[in-house]
Amino acid sequence: MTKRPIPAAVLALALAGCVQPSGPEAPSRGDFSADLVVRDQPGPPPGPQDACWQADIRPAVIETVTDQILIQPEGRAADGSVIPAVYGSESRQRIVEDRSTIWFRAPCPADMTVEFIATLQRALKARGFYLLPLTGVMDAPTRDAIRRFQSSRGLNSDHLSLVAARDLGLVAADPSRL
Numbered sequence: 001m002t003k004r005p006i007p008a009a010v011l012a013l014a015l016a017g018c019v020q021p022s023g024p025e026a027p028s029r030g031d032f033s034a035d036l037v038v039r040d041q042p043g044p045p046p047g048p049q050d051a052c053w054q055a056d057i058r059p060a061v062i063e064t065v066t067d068q069i070l071i072q073p074e075g076r077a078a079d080g081s082v083i084p085a086v087y088g089s090e091s092r093q094r095i096v097e098d099r100s101t102i103w104f105r106a107p108c109p110a111d112m113t114v115e116f117i118a119t120l121q122r123a124l125k126a127r128g129f130y131l132l133p134l135t136g137v138m139d140a141p142t143r144d145a146i147r148r149f150q151s152s153r154g155l156n157s158d159h160l161s162l163v164a165a166r167d168l169g170l171v172a173a174d175p176s177r178l
Contacts, residue, residue: 032104032150032153032154032155032161032163032164032167033153033154033155035104035105035155035161035162035163036102036103036104036154036155037102037103037104038058038100038101038102038103039101039103044103045103047105050108051105052105052106052107052108052109052162053103053104053105053106054103054104054105054106054157054159054160054161055101055102055103056101056102056104056157056159057099057100057101057102058097058099058100058101058102058156059099060095060097060098060099061095061096061097062093062094062095062096063093063094063095063096064091064092064093065091065092065093065094066089066090066091067089067090067091068087068088068089069087069088069089069090070085070086070087071086071087071088072085072086073085102157104155104157104161104162104163105161105162105163106159106160106161106162107160107162107165107170107171111171112138114136114137115136116170117135117136117137117138117142118134118135118136119170120142120146120160120165120168120170121134121135121136121142121145122134123168123169123170124142124145124146124149124168127149127168129145129146129148129149130142130145143158143159144158146158146159146160146164149164149168150164153167
């Protein structure tokens with residue numbers, strides 16, 4: 001039996017499967033929490049003159065800790081039998097994070113047209129967050145879909161943020177942030 005040499009084209013194809021393809025990469029999921037502003041003063045943060053802001057409440061985070069406390073230790077009865085220990089529960093709560101008002105940039109109210117909202121619903125539907133027919137109305141199912149989309153990226157709000165609108169392809173990207 002004679003050995004035949006492996007053709008160079010077959011060898012090149014086999015080795016090409018071992019190389020990482022170079023080319024454009026899919027965009028990574030953004031973290032929307034980076035654009036949140038917490039303010040002690042009332043009103044939106046200072047910013048660009050044409051910017052629109054949305055406020056939302058971040059609820060307090062409360063932690064409940066329950067401890068088992070020894071009320072009576074184990075003992076022995078007169079006949080030598082064991083009297084089991086008696087335990088009780090003690091619970092206490094503490095505030096881990098205070099309630100606060102967060103601000104974030106949002107599409108301006110004048111931009112929230114029927115067409116824009118229908119496009120928003122279409123973009124959320126394409127990503128599996130909105131399952132109803134497109135209505136162009138900012139209703140409870142649309143707000144729920146916005147919340148679910150944004151909360152997976154660090155913003156738990158049913159108000160559309162400008163960063164989410166950009167991520168969904170609804171508004172142009174800010175060239176200063178690219």
